[in-house]
Amino acid sequence: MSATGCSVTVAGAARPPANPTPRSLAGQALKRVLLGRSALSRIVKESLEPDPRFPPLFGGPEMLGGAGVGWSESCLGVAVMMQRGAYRSANVKDVALTTWRPDAGSAAAVTRVQEAAISLPTAADADALFATFSRQWQECDGKTVPISGGSLPLEVQVSHVQSAVSVVAATISMRWSTAPLFSPPSLPAARAVGVRDNCLIEVEVDFIGTSGPSPGAQRDINSSALDIAQVMRDKVSALS
16 A cells, blocks of 8 residues: 555654554564565555665675765764664664665656665664664754765765654755766655664665756655655554
């Protein structure tokens, strides 16, 4: 079922709801949190297929990336998906990640979708980490994060941070940090992180670069990752 148009956002930091009977999801069951082709295609309004360049990943904390990359610590989690530094205070147990791309030959606005589920030992651990993420994302709204450690001078601009129940989302835009005369259009993406029981959810939806998206396209960019994360969050409840 598509979650498009069902996002309910509120001001301030996102808070996980009270859960009187916290449950745990771990091991191979974590893969079932990830959405399939038809559900994702409906949400992003594009026909998707698994990206053969990036096979599905499943494992422990070694699946997290970014070791040794000198990014701004406070905005690391919003600027880049599944970075090890953002989870350094958590005891990550399992990680599942799938990457999707538009069907070959389609004139798609979406260039890539990544969905991930990360399990922690307890629901309390997941809630605490999500509270940290939510606060950091709110503080990073409007900031530009320089990316160091790569071959190109890049930066990520964070905007449109919004909160829903147990989910916080943002729009990011990656660009070269060079003179505007020589810089190509920025590459927009939607980011979201959510929590349910002992699981964190991460989503990124990448879009083709444009000099100025239409209002409708901008709404899709702002809401797409949020919509996916909400459906994944509800799947955790169904599986736990």
